[in-house]
Amino acid sequence: MPAAGVVRLTLLEPSIMITTQVCIIGAGPAGTTAALQLNKEGIDCVLVDKAVFPRDKVCGDGLSGKVLTCLKKIDPAVAGRLKQAGFKLNSWGVSFIAPNRRELEVGYRPDFNAQDERHKEVPIGYVCKRLDFDHFLVEEVKQCPHVQVYEGLAIDQYILEDDGYRVSDGKDFTVRAAVLIIANGAHSAFTKKVAGIHMEPRHYIAGLRAYYKNVEGTHAQNFIELHFLKDLLPGYFWIFPLPNGEANVGVGMLSEAVHRKKVNLKKELLHIVTHDPVFKERFKNARLEGPIEGYGLPLGSKKRKLSGERYLLTGDAAFLIDPFTGEGIGNAMNSGRLAAQQAARAIAANDYSAAGLALYDAEIERVFGAELRLSTRLQKLVRYPRLFNLLINISARNKKVQELLSCMFYEVDLRKKLTKPSFYIGLLLNK
Numbered sequence: 001m002p003a004a005g006v007v008r009l010t011l012l013e014p015s016i017m018i019t020t021q022v023c024i025i026g027a028g029p030a031g032t033t034a035a036l037q038l039n040k041e042g043i044d045c046v047l048v049d050k051a052v053f054p055r056d057k058v059c060g061d062g063l064s065g066k067v068l069t070c071l072k073k074i075d076p077a078v079a080g081r082l083k084q085a086g087f088k089l090n091s092w093g094v095s096f097i098a099p100n101r102r103e104l105e106v107g108y109r110p111d112f113n114a115q116d117e118r119h120k121e122v123p124i125g126y127v128c129k130r131l132d133f134d135h136f137l138v139e140e141v142k143q144c145p146h147v148q149v150y151e152g153l154a155i156d157q158y159i160l161e162d163d164g165y166r167v168s169d170g171k172d173f174t175v176r177a178a179v180l181i182i183a184n185g186a187h188s189a190f191t192k193k194v195a196g197i198h199m200e201p202r203h204y205i206a207g208l209r210a211y212y213k214n215v216e217g218t219h220a221q222n223f224i225e226l227h228f229l230k231d232l233l234p235g236y237f238w239i240f241p242l243p244n245g246e247a248n249v250g251v252g253m254l255s256e257a258v259h260r261k262k263v264n265l266k267k268e269l270l271h272i273v274t275h276d277p278v279f280k281e282r283f284k285n286a287r288l289e290g291p292i293e294g295y296g297l298p299l300g301s302k303k304r305k306l307s308g309e310r311y312l313l314t315g316d317a318a319f320l321i322d323p324f325t326g327e328g329i330g331n332a333m334n335s336g337r338l339a340a341q342q343a344a345r346a347i348a349a350n351d352y353s354a355a356g357l358a359l360y361d362a363e364i365e366r367v368f369g370a371e372l373r374l375s376t377r378l379q380k381l382v383r384y385p386r387l388f389n390l391l392i393n394i395s396a397r398n399k400k401v402q403e404l405l406s407c408m409f410y411e412v413d414l415r416k417k418l419t420k421p422s423f424y425i426g427l428l429l430n431k
């Protein structure tokens with residue numbers, strides 16, 4: 001018997017038509033989190049993905065503290081099961097390495113102290129392959145009584161009718177729903193065609209990911225490493241340690257710079273690991289496993305309208321990736337949660353108008369606005385290596401700056417901190 005909420009494709013009738021309250025397109029972190037939240041609200045929904053899970057997703061595989069914080073808010077039991085899962089490596093923070101190779105270590109918890117035994121026991125970040133993490137989330141959703149999960153179906157038709165959206169795979173699968181949560185990632189056709197949001201090279205990163213075995217010199221507390229190498233600006237080279245001696249290694253660069261400088265990112269990645277004086281040593285016994293693959297990162301460096309009549313955009317389909325760190329999973333999950341809450345309000349008020357759903361945009365601004373603007377400024381600064389060197393030098397001595405960076409990975413709502421005068425006083429006085 002399939003678990004509650006699961007419909008196996010093999011059991012489907014030749015043609016299927018479902019009527020539900022909410023249809024979520026895409027079962028990545030944004031879509032699954034939206035489904036978990038809707039289930040908590042007691043709202044029936046359909047979650048549909050073109051892939052069959054477990055499926056890979058090109059990513060750095062770094063999960064910051066935001067992931068656990070978000071899951072805890074929805075269901076501490078799910079967060080608990082993630083904590084116990086064996087497929088991930090515990091990670092305690094991030095190392096930023098400036099073009100002059102000066103390093104700034106920032107713990108995922110603002111008060112991280114490597115000497116404190118209690119902190120060593122409680123990691124709040126992880127590195128784990130998306131193949132495993134996304135599968136974990138989908139399996140959690142399959143236990144939800146209010147959610148029906150459909151896999152292996154690519155939705156490519158969206159028709160707005162008087163009483164809701166009718167979406168279909170263009171063949172024999174159709175869902176009618178009062179409201180849509182769009183969570184189908186960076187290449188979302190809905191985002192382009194209906195919401196009118198297009199890829200802009202100044203607000204988009206081109207990224208490449210490789211898996212290596214036996215990279216040496218990784219951090220004792222499994223900090224993820226972001227190396228802002230001079231030739232890669234604005235962008236970085238990363239090494240994120242994984243379980244079993246593996247590491248996720250990659251490069252990301254602003255698409256506008258990739259085109260302008262005619263950079264071949266794959267050649268760049270291979271050049272770094274074989275010729276850079278630091279990395280050729282660390283990679284001397286390393287082995288590339290599998291292909292090097294690329295995907296886009298739609299950045300939240302520009303404010304956009306993320307809702308309209310009967311729809312809400314989430315995650316990469318909403319261009320919400322942090323422009324400085326490239327972190328998108330935590331933002332995808334938090335936007336999925338906010339979208340589900342907004343859908344619940346719309347159902348309660350029977351108001352699916354663009355004006356009614358615009359409350360979601362206000363929530364996104366409240367939760368992400370300050371942080372995305374700060375990250376956009378940092379990303380601009382990274383274009384000037386000397387300024388960025390200076391920032392890292394100052395930050396290495398200033399506890400308040402470290403705390404701020406830490407909060408970017410831990411809390412979602414930086415707004416509270418950024419509106420406290422005491423924070424700025426501390427920043428100036430270096431306290």
Ligand SMILES: Cc1cc2nc3c(=O)[nH]c(=O)nc-3n(C[C@H](O)[C@H](O)[C@H](O)COP(=O)(O)OP(=O)(O)OC[C@H]3O[C@@H](n4cnc5c(N)ncnc54)[C@H](O)[C@@H]3O)c2cc1C
Pocket residue numbers: 025026027028029030031048049050051057058059060061062063064153154155156183184185186207208209250252294295296297314315316317321326327328329330332
């Ligand atoms: C190279 C690279 C490195 C990155 N590194 C990190 C990192 O280390 N940490 C981090 O936090 N973020 C990272 N990101 C960003 C992160 O991968 C994304 O922000 C995150 O996956 C967004 O989640 P999502 O649910 O919005 O979209 P996705 O994870 O892309 O999920 C979208 C889902 O929609 C499905 N779908 C697509 N089209 C359809 C359709 N027509 N019908 C039905 N289903 C459909 C897909 O199969 C997929 O399952 C990285 C991104 C890249 C490209």
